[in-house]
Structure formats: C-alpha cells, structure tokens
Amino acid sequence: MPKYQMVLDTVKGEVRHTVDIDNDERLEKALDEILWDLKNERGEVLKDGEPQVACNGKVLDLGAPLPRQGVYPHDVLRVSTIPMNG
Numbered sequence: 001m002p003k004y005q006m007v008l009d010t011v012k013g014e015v016r017h018t019v020d021i022d023n024d025e026r027l028e029k030a031l032d033e034i035l036w037d038l039k040n041e042r043g044e045v046l047k048d049g050e051p052q053v054a055c056n057g058k059v060l061d062l063g064a065p066l067p068r069q070g071v072y073p074h075d076v077l078r079v080s081t082i083p084m085n086g
Contacts, residue, residue, distance in 0.1 A: 002073035004066070006034065009080040010044045021066060027053060028062035031079070049081030 001020040008015045017038065021030045031051060038044045053060045055071045055078070071077070 002066075004071075004073060005076045007076060007078050008038070008044070009047060009078075010038075011047055012044065015042075015044050023067050024065050026063055027060060027066060027069075031062065046079065047081045049083045052080055052082050054078045054080070 001022055004019050004021055006017045006019050008017060015038070017034070019030070019034050021027070031053065035046065035051070051062075053062065055069075055075050058069075060066070060069050060071065060077075066072070066075075
C-alpha cells in the first residue's frame with residue numbers, strides 16, 4: 001500500500017504522520033479514518049473547522065483518489081482546517 005507523509009495542523013501544533021492510502025481510495029474516506037485513529041490513539045485533533053488537504057500548494061479534491069490528482073507516494077500532504085462561519 002502506498003505511503004504518504006502528512007503534516008496535520010492540530011490544536012497542539014504541527015504533527016507529522018506517515019499514512020497508508022490505497023491508490024483507488026477516495027481521500028475523504030482515508031482522511032476520516034486517519035483523523036479517527038489520530039484522535040483515539042494519540043489524542044491529537046485538528047483545529048475547529050472543515051478539513052482541507054493540500055499538496056505542492058494545490059488544494060486537493062476530497063472526493064477523488066490521490067493518483068488522479070497528481071499526488072504520489074512520499075508526497076507531503078498538508079492537512080489544515082477552514083474556519084466555519086456561524
């Protein structure tokens with residue numbers, strides 16, 4: 001399974017994490033699982049807001065697999081949040 005480096009913007013600061021994501025797996029599904037594991041195994045949570053993933057300065061489509069977006073194993077994925085108004 002391909003490995004990717006993730007840098008997550010958590011409430012405690014930046015956290016680096018290596019993750020496995022299948023080539024045909026939608027990014028949204030993979031991200032949900034990764035965030036759940038991070039919260040339950042390490043107590044790390046993202047800042048409040050809607051998750052956003054970027055790679056090489058480009059915001060990624062959460063509904064599409066990574067290779068279809070030109071993202072390949074060992075690329076760095078930056079996970080942050082977009083503050084929600086309200």
